[in-house]
Amino acid sequence: MRSGWHVLIDGSDPFPPSGRAGAFAVGPTGAFAFIFTDAIPDGSRLRQLRARAEETFANLAADRNRYVPHMIELLFLTERAPRQSSAGEHRLLDPATLAQHLVGGAPQLTRQRARDIAFSVAGRDSRYQLLSSDDAPSPEKISEHGLFEPVELQGDARERMLQRPFKDWMTFLDPDQLDLVHRNFRGPARFSGPAGTGKSVVAVHRMARFAKRYPGRMLFTSFVKTLPSYHESGFRQLAPHAGDRAEFVGLHAWAKSFLRGRGIVIEPDEGQIEDAFSRAWRGPARDYLAPLHPSPAYWKDEIHRIIKGRGITNLTTYKRVDRAHRYGLTLDGPRREIVWHELFEPYQKTLADRGHSDFNDLIDRATEELRAAPLDDPYGLVVVDEVQDFTYVELRLVHQIAGGGADAPLLLVGDGQQQVYPGGWRLSDAGIPIVGRGAKLRTNYRNREAVLAFARQVNALNSVDDLDGEPGFGLRDSETVLPGGSASAETVSSAAAADERLLARVRECDFAPGDIAVITTTRNDAKHIRQLLDRNNFRTVSLEHYDGTDDTHIKVGTVHRAKGMDFAAVMHIVRESALPDDPELAARRIMVARSRARDYVWECRIQS
Ligand SMILES: Nc1ncnc2c1ncn2[C@@H]1O[C@H](COP(=O)(O)OP(=O)(O)OP(=O)(O)O)[C@@H](O)[C@H]1O
Incomplete structure (x- = not known):
């Protein structure tokens, strides 16, 4: 048998058994259930076969994690498979095509993991005879509760487990x-x-x-x-x-x-949207509203995220709506009338006169269309x-x-x-x-201990969730499974000083360029940092286009583009003067940037 592989054969008589797999193979490319058949079964029988195969591999534990049973692949075996027989994900295989299929897949399990899974299944279910490419099992490796004794994976072992070249979460979850x-x-x-x-x-x-x-x-x-x-x-x-x-x-x-x-056809054009807003803002709106809040961006958000973002189509509703969490400003009735008549209506009129739509119009139209006729x-x-x-x-x-x-x-x-x-x-x-x-x-x-401790220092409040009916559970309360890591911060007084410090960090750190992300406060800063790095012979990619596949360039972009992603090293340039004046929103942005890092985070604040 090929090294690293283990086969579990169902010893029941008659063989093959009906309604379940006759054998399983476990090796570096994963776990496979062999179903001996002449044809690929139909939907409900397929589901039943899958459920039985998954049951065999359920609750296999490694430290705190469990094997993910749906990662078992069902293989349908016949004496001689037709060349093109497939039903969606399933193919009929024969002895000639089987080996190629098994060894040709992407790696999923280490040798030790594959071995422990196979021995664990054989150990708990006497129906299976185990044929293994390895020597006889070393009994101390098999735990009654799972694949490993809990103590075995403390410290170094867990560390190694999390540094594997392939992703452990594919086959083991907590x-x-x-x-x-x-x-x-x-x-x-x-x-x-x-x-x-x-x-x-x-x-x-x-x-x-x-x-x-x-x-x-x-x-x-x-x-x-x-x-x-x-x-x-x-x-x-x-x-x-x-x-x-x-x-x-x-x-x-x-x-x-x-x-x-x-x-x-609706194609919102950012330039046209911006221009429609600027025109509206240049009218009386600015005279009335700038004294209340000087930033046009605040009023842009009032249109996009409150009025249109909430689907408000008349002033009466706007006057009634709870503008929860729009920092620093309560708008009474007369003020809302000004927003409506002097800013919102002129904005809408410019867009309409020019035959343009914004992103909220796109969303509304799609919703209407779906209501009128759902998807086929x-x-x-x-x-x-x-x-x-x-x-x-x-x-x-x-x-x-x-x-x-x-x-x-x-x-x-x-x-x-x-x-x-x-x-x-x-x-x-x-x-x-x-x-x-x-x-x-x-x-x-995601975050190593030092990185998580650093991210936790930010007091970011949660103002969205109000459904669970239990006290909020935030980053401060979460615990990490990854020890170590590095987190540091410094403050500089100018953008030029931040550039200098950033270049030194990128040069000095132990990370390959592809593992580094530079997160900025504004899009302009991101553009500037890319130019700086490019001039210094570092290859960069904008987070606006990053889809997770590039691993040679330094990623650069705002926190808005970095959210949801993770990087081994994060260098965060915070331009304090460009942070939102809502301290809650500002804190959340800082927290999101810090918590993108796995091993290393460095934050450089450019003081206002
Ligand atoms: N059980 C696990 N074992 C190992 N790594 C895991 C496990 N679960 C998640 N991860 C890894 O942790 C990181 C964070 O996962 P994921 O992006 O799903 O978290 P998230 O809760 O969606 O994060 P965020 O809210 O910050 O976007 C990823 O790199 C992921 O691969």
């Missing part, structure tokens, strides 16, 4: 995470939890499990356009055969393409990541994409503590029935 992968929800559900607790990992595992069990399409979407592509590569490794049943696309791109399919081929699962930064109308759209009802297969994933755009609504406002289907993750898997 029990809380696995529970959320398996839990059944009838209707929209909500996963929350502080940064780095594996919310997105759990979401892509749920999609992979769905892909392996059920027919039907899946959608993974988010507000930030690059984030879906960033998570797509992880999903493709978990469910390589899902093909175009799984879409990973930003919400605006989804809406545009959906409308185009219905013969409606509905999604079986819709995952929304970083939901805390969605507006109310965007939430309404994703609910509608998932069918819009109380049983919509919608999964909202996010963390209110990480909201980096101004709020103005709470989850309960959106009217999506989630109560009772919320779950929280608590253990941080």
